[in-house]
Amino acid sequence: xDCAVALTTQAANMPVxxxxxxxVRDFSLRRGQAVVLDGVSLALQPGETLGLIGESGxxxxxxxxxxxxxxxxxxxxxxxxxxxxxxxxTRLKEADYRRLRGxxxxxxxxxxxxxxxxxxxxxxxxAEPLKRHLGLSKWDRRERAAELMHSVGIPEPRxxxxxxxxxxxxxMQQRVMIAIALACNPELLLAxxxxxxxxxxxxxxxxxxxxxRVRELNSSAIFVLHDLALGAQVCDRIAVMYAGQxxxxxxxxxxxxxxxxxxxxxxxxxVVELGSRTLVPIPGQVPPLDAMPAGCRFAPRCPxxxxxxxxxxxxxxxxxxxxxxxxxxx
Amino acid sequence: xxxxxxxxxxPDSQWKRRFLQPLLRQRSAVAGLAxxxxxxxxxxxxPWLATHDPTAQDxxxxxxxxxxxxxxxxxxxxxxxYSRLLYGAQLALIIxxxxxxxxxxxxxxxxxxxxxxxxxxxxxxxxxxxxxLAFPELILAMAFMAVLGLGTENLxxxxxxxxxxxFARMTRGDVLQVKNQPYIEAARLMGVPTAxxxxxxxxxxxxxxxxxxxxxxxxxxxLLESGLSFLGIGVVPPTPDWGxxxxxxxxxITMAPWISGVPGVALAILLVALNxxxxxxxxxxxxxxxxxx
Amino acid sequence: xxxxxxxLLDVERTYExxxxxxxxxxxxxxxxxxxxxxxxxxxxxLALVGESGSGKSTLIRxxxxxxxxxxxxxxxxxxxxxxxxxxxxxxxxxEVAFIYQNARGSMNxxxxxxxxxxxxxxxxxxxxxxxxAERLAALLDRVGLPAGxxxxxxxxLSGGQIRRVAIARALAAEPQVIMADESVAGLDVSVQxxxxxxxxxxxxxxGITLVFITHDLGVASYLCEKIAVLxxxxxxxxxxxxxxxxxxxxxYTRALLQAFPRFDMxxxxxxxxxxxxxxxxxxxxxxxxxxxxxxxxxRESDPALTAFDAERQVACLFPVAGAQ
Numbered sequence: 001x002d003c004a005v006a007l008t009t010q011a012a013n014m015p016v017x018x019x020x021x022x023x024v025r026d027f028s029l030r031r032g033q034a035v036v037l038d039g040v041s042l043a044l045q046p047g048e049t050l051g052l053i054g055e056s057g058x059x060x061x062x063x064x065x066x067x068x069x070x071x072x073x074x075x076x077x078x079x080x081x082x083x084x085x086x087x088x089x090t091r092l093k094e095a096d097y098r099r100l101r102g103x104x105x106x107x108x109x110x111x112x113x114x115x116x117x118x119x120x121x122x123x124x125x126x127a128e129p130l131k132r133h134l135g136l137s138k139w140d141r142r143e144r145a146a147e148l149m150h151s152v153g154i155p156e157p158r159x160x161x162x163x164x165x166x167x168x169x170x171x172m173q174q175r176v177m178i179a180i181a182l183a184c185n186p187e188l189l190l191a192x193x194x195x196x197x198x199x200x201x202x203x204x205x206x207x208x209x210x211x212x213r214v215r216e217l218n219s220s221a222i223f224v225l226h227d228l229a230l231g232a233q234v235c236d237r238i239a240v241m242y243a244g245q246x247x248x249x250x251x252x253x254x255x256x257x258x259x260x261x262x263x264x265x266x267x268x269x270x271v272v273e274l275g276s277r278t279l280v281p282i283p284g285q286v287p288p289l290d291a292m293p294a295g296c297r298f299a300p301r302c303p304x305x306x307x308x309x310x311x312x313x314x315x316x317x318x319x320x321x322x323x324x325x326x327x328x329x330x
Numbered sequence: 331x332x333x334x335x336x337x338x339x340x341p342d343s344q345w346k347r348r349f350l351q352p353l354l355r356q357r358s359a360v361a362g363l364a365x366x367x368x369x370x371x372x373x374x375x376x377p378w379l380a381t382h383d384p385t386a387q388d389x390x391x392x393x394x395x396x397x398x399x400x401x402x403x404x405x406x407x408x409x410x411x412y413s414r415l416l417y418g419a420q421l422a423l424i425i426x427x428x429x430x431x432x433x434x435x436x437x438x439x440x441x442x443x444x445x446x447x448x449x450x451x452x453x454x455x456x457x458x459x460x461x462x463l464a465f466p467e468l469i470l471a472m473a474f475m476a477v478l479g480l481g482t483e484n485l486x487x488x489x490x491x492x493x494x495x496x497f498a499r500m501t502r503g504d505v506l507q508v509k510n511q512p513y514i515e516a517a518r519l520m521g522v523p524t525a526x527x528x529x530x531x532x533x534x535x536x537x538x539x540x541x542x543x544x545x546x547x548x549x550x551x552x553l554l555e556s557g558l559s560f561l562g563i564g565v566v567p568p569t570p571d572w573g574x575x576x577x578x579x580x581x582x583i584t585m586a587p588w589i590s591g592v593p594g595v596a597l598a599i600l601l602v603a604l605n606x607x608x609x610x611x612x613x614x615x616x617x618x619x620x621x622x623x
Numbered sequence: 624x625x626x627x628x629x630x631l632l633d634v635e636r637t638y639e640x641x642x643x644x645x646x647x648x649x650x651x652x653x654x655x656x657x658x659x660x661x662x663x664x665x666x667x668x669l670a671l672v673g674e675s676g677s678g679k680s681t682l683i684r685x686x687x688x689x690x691x692x693x694x695x696x697x698x699x700x701x702x703x704x705x706x707x708x709x710x711x712x713x714x715x716x717x718e719v720a721f722i723y724q725n726a727r728g729s730m731n732x733x734x735x736x737x738x739x740x741x742x743x744x745x746x747x748x749x750x751x752x753x754x755x756a757e758r759l760a761a762l763l764d765r766v767g768l769p770a771g772x773x774x775x776x777x778x779x780l781s782g783g784q785i786r787r788v789a790i791a792r793a794l795a796a797e798p799q800v801i802m803a804d805e806s807v808a809g810l811d812v813s814v815q816x817x818x819x820x821x822x823x824x825x826x827x828x829x830g831i832t833l834v835f836i837t838h839d840l841g842v843a844s845y846l847c848e849k850i851a852v853l854x855x856x857x858x859x860x861x862x863x864x865x866x867x868x869x870x871x872x873x874x875y876t877r878a879l880l881q882a883f884p885r886f887d888m889x890x891x892x893x894x895x896x897x898x899x900x901x902x903x904x905x906x907x908x909x910x911x912x913x914x915x916x917x918x919x920x921x922r923e924s925d926p927a928l929t930a931f932d933a934e935r936q937v938a939c940l941f942p943v944a945g946a947q
Binding site: 055056169171172199200201202203204205207208211226227228229230232233234256257266267269270271272273274275276279280281282285 | 674813814816817820838842878883884886889891893894
């Protein structure tokens with residue numbers, strides 16, 4: 001509960017007129033004929049944490065990759081706008097993107113073992129962005145790397161500077177990734193399933209660590225998650241994605257406590273909680289990209305679908321402090 | 331329900347989908363296959379297609395160029411080159427396939443035994459295989475021909491022996507990989523007898539790269555066979571053999587180039603065709619080059 | 624009380640690790656399991672819960688007879704698994720089915736689903752050859768898959784479908800016990816819910832004994848009536864699911880519950896540090912190093928799993944008191 005209290009105070013402190021840190025407007029991404037992301041809109045204020053939630057194939061990771069410029073033309077076609085601190089990202093040159101990535105935008109991947117280079121020591125890998133973006137001297141880099149390792153809770157950081165990734169446990173590797181991501185004090189942190197390979201007790205440690213560091217730096221963060229309950233615990237806002245669209249987006253305590261969109265409701269009734277008695281699966285499957293329904297993409301699986309749902313795509317409406325894309329919001 | 335009742339329904343179309351279609355997509359492989367089919371037809375129907383007895387000597391008609399009587403000319407003994415060419419194809423294909431088949435059976439058996447039993451058995455078997463692999467195929471086959479003596483049958487044994495090593499090594503490698511797959515353990519847990527595990531679960535999963543390899547080895551076998559005969563330690567003259575024919579023609583290369591040229595060109599075309607087919611087979615079925623199963 | 628279908632008597636499993644180098648080659652011992660005691664009654668549904676490295680997978684391999692116990696005994700009915708004769712082994716293979724975590728990997732990629740499912744049926748001659756087709760259709764129907772899948776290969780099925788096929792294969796031999804290793808991990812929530820419901824219905828309808836390995840306490844509580852929590856190769860707490868959820872008695876169980884993500888509670892990192900290496904275990908309680916309530920005595924003596932009340936056993940010198 002104190003989580004929610006912290007949120008409201010934070011929201012109250014925020015100047016409303018300020019331009020959002022990240023502003024996604026009607027953003028679409030096509031791969032050939034397939035529309036992978038369809039009209040995604042969301043805004044992230046400085047200091048906010050946002051959770052992208054949905055099943056595999058919902059387009060959460062695609063959106064994250066597009067944000068950091070790892071999915072670009074000609075591989076895919078982008079439409080709409082992605083603005084980060086007022087800069088239009090869709091038209092950014094690769095060289096400028098490189099100045100952003102690892103500097104103003106930090107990245108944490110799901111599989112730390114795969115993301116860390118096995119040939120370099122963790123000290124070298126943490127120092128890399130310090131050299132590239134901040135131009136620190138060798139001695140300063142080492143000092144700062146040790147500081148960063150200490151700040152992410154790695155015991156005896158000076159000894160571990162010269163360790164290779166495989167010499168560390170999965171949890172420790174994830175901490176190293178966080179240290180790299182936070183090395184240049186990013187304004188936005190992007191974390192793609194940062195803890196899904198870890199045990200729950202370690203997951204809690206890592207999530208707490210990320211949140212603490214993000215708050216300390218007054219950065220924003222976007223988490224790609226599949227665990228709704230975890231989303232409720234760590235995110236200020238939640239965007240529920242289905243088949244490349246955002247179906248519901250708003251403050252996490254509202255979206256998850258009293259979901260309005262039938263898909264969010266369905267998702268929540270599938271979540272296994274401690275002592276769950278019944279789980280109600282959503283019938284059917286996510287439609288393949290080349291056979292998306294014309295109207296609402298969730299209509300074929302929706303218990304409330306009527307004729308109009310199959311014909312016309314619902315516009316996102318603001319209701320109860322959140323945007324919901326459904327014809328029949330009650 | 332009706333679907334379920336036909337468990338073995340349309341094996342034919344399935345076979346097409348899984349084996350024929352991927353192969354037919356490889357254009358060069360189809361070309362190779364067509365050439366090989368022509369050779370096989372020539373070899374099978376040699377008795378009917380030949381115009382002369384391949385070993386009938388006619389010294390009066392020696393060293394003749396192509397003519398109506400001798401389509402591709404004659405050699406120094408007056409033997410008809412066209413007929414010898416046809417029977418030579420027969421011999422080359424028989425030796426090629428027989429030696430590879432024999433080498434494959436023995437090699438796969440050794441590889442399976444080594445891979446599955448492990449321990450001391452594996453160590454002993456693989457050291458023997460290492461011994462075989464230490465020599466180039468040609469040297470090994472030569473040594474065995476020297477021990478066994480000349481002759482078609484001995485040539486097959488000698489070539490087969492030189493192929494045992496590669497097949498054994500490859501099979502063992504694949505078996506070691508497959509052996510640790512969960513489905514092998516799952517079968518063991520269900521109580522599937524060992525023989526059935528090997529036959530049903532191990533072999534089908536190692537067999538396709540081995541068959542691809544076998545296809546490529548046939549061309550090596552034919553080349554080696556011709557080489558050995560050329561060197562005079564293969565089949566015995568006057569058997570119609572391409573290697574022998576090339577060797578015979580060597581002395582007359584300036585006067586009657588067709589004696590060496592005809593079998594030489596025939597050999598080259600067959601080898602290219604076999605290699606095209608072999609590459610096609612590999613691209614179609616080898617899991618490492620396959621895009622999606 | 625009827626006799627247990629499985630009983631583990633102080634089971635231990637150690638692996639010897641050779642040190643690299645020529646000098647000092649005295650092997651070190653990795654204790655994957657240490658003094659595990661467990662009784663499984665017919666019809667029980669038991670979840671083995673623990674983090675990676677807790678020994679839960681080793682435990683199930685021992686119970687399946689895939690690995691021998693280094694010490695102690697694993698009994699199936701009255702018989703020691705290590706001493707089964709050929710006939711008993713065959714019966715064991717039929718009566719105890721295992722569902723792999725890697726469902727796709729546990730199926731021969733070159734066999735069709737029909738042949739995969741028919742294999743145990745043919746093997747144990749459960750029905751005439753002519754009746755197999757009908758039987759396969761019934762099996763698929765039971766796990767909620769269309770019969771059209773019979774002609775497919777494992778690689779052509781989705782993650783949810785392949786797990787259902789794995790369940791169908793486990794059911795094919797009409798087993799008495801099903802053991803399953805993380806059978807819903809890595810699935811999307813809606814598919815996970817479907818598979819969980821399927822497993823739960825199967826156990827309820829047919830009275831199959833289920834042993835389910837999971838790291839997810841929520842899944843454990845949904846599927847199973849009993850839970851055994853493992854930590855570093857030992858069961859630290861076991862008892863009925865509701866009791867364990869409501870009043871955990873071992874600090875580790877409590878920490879696991881607190882770390883579990885919930886809608887109604889803030890995030891809480893309940894434990895510091897990581898699970899230590901099972902090589903060279905410290906003296907005393909193995910959880911003492913991370914336990915928030917460790918006392919001097921905890922570092923001296925190693926608590927055994929003892930009865931806490933009628934249903935619950937806890938391995939802790941100072942069990943957590945009162946309601947959570």
